[in-house]
C-alpha cells in the first residue's frame with residue numbers, strides 16, 4: 299500500500315551487501331512506477347531507471363534533453379514504489395563537476411540506491427550508436443571525483459560508465475576503467491562490449507562490480523544470465539526491454555481495434571484487472587476505510 303516501507307538508506311545498504319556477495323543481480327528497466335512493482339513481484343533484485351526510457355516516455359530522443367529535475371522527479375516516483383534498490387542513469391551528470399555534485403545530492407534525496415555517469419560529450423547519444431565522442435581523461439575523472447565527494451551516504455553507489463570502447467578500442471576501455479576506479483568509482487559500466495571475452499578483460503582489470511547492458515538492437519550480443527555470471531558480471535540491466543515489449547503490444551492492440559473492431563481477442567494478453575489491483579494492493583487501503591475494497595473481481 300502507498301509507497302515502499304524500506305528507507306533509501308536501508309535499500310543502499312542491502313544493495314551493497316548483495317553486490318559484495320559477488321552474485322549476479324538482475325535489474326530490469328522500469329518504464330513507470332507500476333512496472334517497478336511488477337519487477338519486485340516477479341522476484342528480481344533491483345530496478346534500473348533508464349535515460350533512454352525517460353526521454354522516450356516524453357517523446358524525445360536520448361540526447362541529453364532531459365533535465366536533472368525531470369530525471370530526479372521521475373526516478374523518485376519509481377524508486378519509492380518498490381522495496382528494491384533503484385539504479386538511475388544520470389547521463390553525463392547534467393553539467394560541469396559542480397553540477398555533478400548537485401546531481402548526486404538530488405538523486406540521494408530522491409531515494410535512489412545509486413546512479414551512473416558516463417564519459418560522453420554533450421550532446422550524448424545511445425551508447426550503442428555509431429559516431430559517439432568521449433571527453434578527455436581529466437574531465438571524465440573529475441566527474442567521478444566530484445560525484446564521490448558530494449554524496450552524504452557512503453552506500454550511495456557511484457558507478458562510472460565508459461563509452462570509450464567504441465571510440466578508442468578495448469585497451470583504452472581497460473585504461474579508463476582503472477582510472478575511474480582510482481578516481482572513486484564504486485562500480486564500472488563498460489558500454490557496448492562486443493562479446494563475452496571483452497567483459498572478461500574488464501573483469502580482470504578492475505576489482506569493483508561490473509554492469510552488463512543487455513539492450514536490444516545494439517552492439518552487444520544478448521547473453522543469458524548464466525553466461526554473464528560465468529564471466530563475473532555483478533549487475534545486468536535490460537534497460538529499455540519492458541518499454542519495447544509494452545509499446546510493441548500496444549501497437550498490435552491498436553491494429554486489432556482497427557481490424558476487428560474490438561479487443562476481445564487480446565484479453566489473454568492483458569494484465570487482468572484483478573492482477574492490477576493485487577499489484578497496487580488495492581485491498582490494503584481497507585486499513586483506512588473498510589468500504590474502500592468491498593467488491594470482488596471475477597477472473
Ligand SMILES: C[C@](O)(C(=O)O)[C@H](CC(=O)O)C(=O)O
Pocket residue numbers: 347348349350351360387423424425426511513514516537538
Ligand atoms: C543504458 C542506456 O544508457 C539507457 O539509457 O537505458 C542506453 C540504452 C539504449 O539506448 O539502448 C544506452 O546508451 O545503452
Ligand SMILES: [Mg+2]
Pocket residue numbers: 348349350360387389
Ligand atoms: Mg542512457
